[in-house]
Amino acid sequence: xxxxxxxxxxxxxxxxxxxxxxxxxxxxxxxxxxxxxxxxxxxxxxxxxxxxxxxxxxxxxxxxxxxxxxxxxxxxxxxxxxxxxxxxxxxxxxxxxxxxxxxxxxxxxxxxxxxxxxxxxxxxxxxxxxxxxxxxxxxxxxxxxxxxxxxxxxxxxxxxxxxxxxxxxxxxxxxxxxxxxxxxxxxxxxxxxxxxxxxxxxxxxxxxxxxxxxxxxxxxxxxxxxxxxxxxxxxxxxxxxxxxxxxxxxxxxxxxxxxxxxxxxxxxxxxxxxxxxxxxxxxxxxxxxxxxxxxxxxxxxxxxxxxxxxxxxxxxxxxxxxxxxxxxxxxxxxxxxxxxxxxxxxxxx
Numbered sequence: 507x508x509x510x511x512x513x514x515x516x517x518x519x520x521x522x523x524x525x526x527x528x529x530x531x532x533x534x535x536x537x538x539x540x541x542x543x544x545x546x547x548x549x550x551x552x553x554x555x556x557x558x559x560x561x562x563x564x565x566x567x568x569x570x571x572x573x574x575x576x577x578x579x580x581x582x583x584x585x586x587x588x589x590x591x592x593x594x595x596x597x598x599x600x601x602x603x604x605x606x607x608x609x610x611x612x613x614x615x616x617x618x619x620x621x622x623x624x625x626x627x628x629x630x631x632x633x634x635x636x637x638x639x640x641x642x643x644x645x646x647x648x649x650x651x652x653x654x655x656x657x658x659x660x661x662x663x664x665x666x667x668x669x670x671x672x673x674x675x676x677x678x679x680x681x682x683x684x685x686x687x688x689x690x691x692x693x694x695x696x697x698x699x700x701x702x703x704x705x706x707x708x709x710x711x712x713x714x715x716x717x718x719x720x721x722x723x724x725x726x727x728x729x730x731x732x733x734x735x736x737x738x739x740x741x742x743x744x745x746x747x748x749x750x751x752x753x754x755x756x757x758x759x760x761x762x763x764x765x766x767x768x769x770x771x772x773x774x775x776x777x778x779x780x781x782x783x784x785x786x787x788x789x790x791x792x793x794x795x796x797x798x799x800x801x802x803x804x805x806x807x808x809x810x811x812x813x814x815x816x817x818x819x820x821x822x823x824x825x826x827x828x829x830x831x832x833x834x835x836x837x838x839x840x841x842x843x844x845x846x847x848x849x850x851x852x853x854x855x
Contacts, residue, residue: 522552523552523613523614523615523616523838524551524552524553524554524576524578524614524615524616525546525551525552525553525554525615525616525617525618525619525831525834525835525838526553526554526556526580526605526606526607526609526610526614526615526617526618526619527539527542527543527553527554527555527556527606527619527620527827527831528556528557528602528603528606528618528619528620528621528622528627529543529555529556529557529562529602530556530557530558530561530562530582530585530602530622531585531602531603531620531621531622531623531627531820532588532620532621532622532818532819532820532821532822533588533820533821534821534822534823536557536561536562536565537565538621538822538823538824538826538827539555539621539824539827540555540562540565540566540568540569541569541824541827542822542823542824542825542826542827542828542830542831543555543577543827543828543831544566544569544572544575544577545824545825545827545828546827546828546831546832546835547572547575547576547577548575549828549832551576551831551832551835552576552577552578553576553577553578553831554578554579554580554606554609554614554615555577555578555579555580556580556582556602556605556606556609557579557581557582557585557602558581558582558583559579559581562579563579566579580605580609582600582601582602582604582605583600584598584600584601584602585601585602585622586598586601586602586603586622586623586626587623588622588623588820590623590626591625592623592625592626592628592629593629594626595626595629595630595633596629596633601626601630602620602622603618603620603622603623603626603627603630604630604634606618606619606620606630607630607631607633607634607635607813607815608634610634610635610813610814610815611634611635611813616814616834616835616838617813617814617815617816617834617835617837617838618630618631618813618814618815618816619805619815619816619818619827619830619831619834620815620816620817620818621805621818621819621820621822621826621827621830622820624646624663624817624820627808627815627817628644628646628664628808628815628817631644631808631811631813631815632644632811634813635811635812635813635815636811636812637810637811637812638679638810638811638812638843638846638847638850639847639850639851640675640850640851640852641675641679641810641850642669642671642672642675643664643665643668643672643675643810644664644808644809644810644811645660645661645662645664645665645672645676645679645749645808645809645810646660646661646662646663646664646749646752646806646807646808646809646817647659647660647661647662647676647679647680647683647806647807647808647809648660648662648756648806649806650737650738650756650759651738652737652738652739652740653738653739653740654739654740655740657737657738657740657742657743657744657745658680658683658684658693658743658744658745659737659744659745659747659752659755659756660676660679660680660744660745660746660747660752660809661676661746661747661748661749661752662749662752662753662755662756662806663749663752663753663756664749664808665748665749666748666749666750667748667750668710668748668749669710670710670713670714670716670717671717673697673710673714673717673718673746673747673748674714674717674718674721675810675850676746676809676810677695677718677721677726677728677744677746678721678725678726678849678850679809679810679846679849679850680693680695680744680746680809681693681695681725681726681727681744681849682842682845682846682849683807683809683837683842683846684743684744685845686840686841686842686845687833687836687837687840687842690743692727693727693742693743693744694727694728694729694742694743694744695718695726695727695728695729695742695743695744695745695746696729696730696731696732696736696741696742696744696745696746697711697714697715697718697728697730697731697732697745697746697747698711698731698732698733698734698737698745698746698747698751698752698755699711699715699731699732699733700733701731701733702730702731702732702733703731704719704730704731706731707731710748711731714746715730715731718746725849729741729742732745734755737755737759738759804816804818804826804827804828804829804830804831804832804833805817805818805819805822805826805829805830805833805834806818807833807837809846810846812843812847813843814834814837814838814842814843816830816833816834818830
């Protein structure tokens, strides 16, 4: 595999391309999607709103000044509902997520973003865009708040059963992503295990550890094994694991954050004294809530497909949609797909 070119390498500027948004995907339908798209457009990101034409124009009409923004409605009469099967994407060409990924394939959109059915989004992206050469299975890459800012975790749900080679590929993909999109020069990689020692872990972890150790200094900076507590300490910039474990970690982190804030709220509302104390610490707590809010990160990238595809929470609000669109735009401007392909290309003989 060849080394990923430095972020400072000269690049031909990309022409401005809009982001294709599945504008009816998610638990709350068009309203938060359209509002988030309006916010992103006001920040300079053009958006294609994909969904039923009449309904989306009606929703846009609720936002003053939207007619002058870089927003275009692309008709898609069908929708893969949250309770339907991901495999339904195969026969439903008019479904909004299929229209989004086709727009990317045809070069009419920079990326596809959906807050809808995550399985359908993955299936549509794979069927329409294919995989980056050298990638066996794409992974869902997400960010979690950590003591040092944020930590990048993958896979968080695309692949429950994996092979050691997948983890090694994901480490390389995540490394390139952080270099070119987040500006981290030399991100470190940790392998999630039940102990820091090299000899601890399942057979999958032991085999993956050997592969990652062999790649250390050749496209990745491998720290070694990390434990669950290391994730939020920020011991490494990247943590790789299988999709089953990663999804459990993600949902546990989100659930624990909600419970902790509930406890804090209860504690500060218990008496007059604690209520007064609560007024004093409210600004600090607001900043903490900001860091722990999933909408801060917008959406997770399905990394390893030959095109940009982002998957958000079904319960996403307008802020999450806006941040997902901004993140997708940054990935496009950074030539992420080309750089991933270069990083995983076979080394010349």
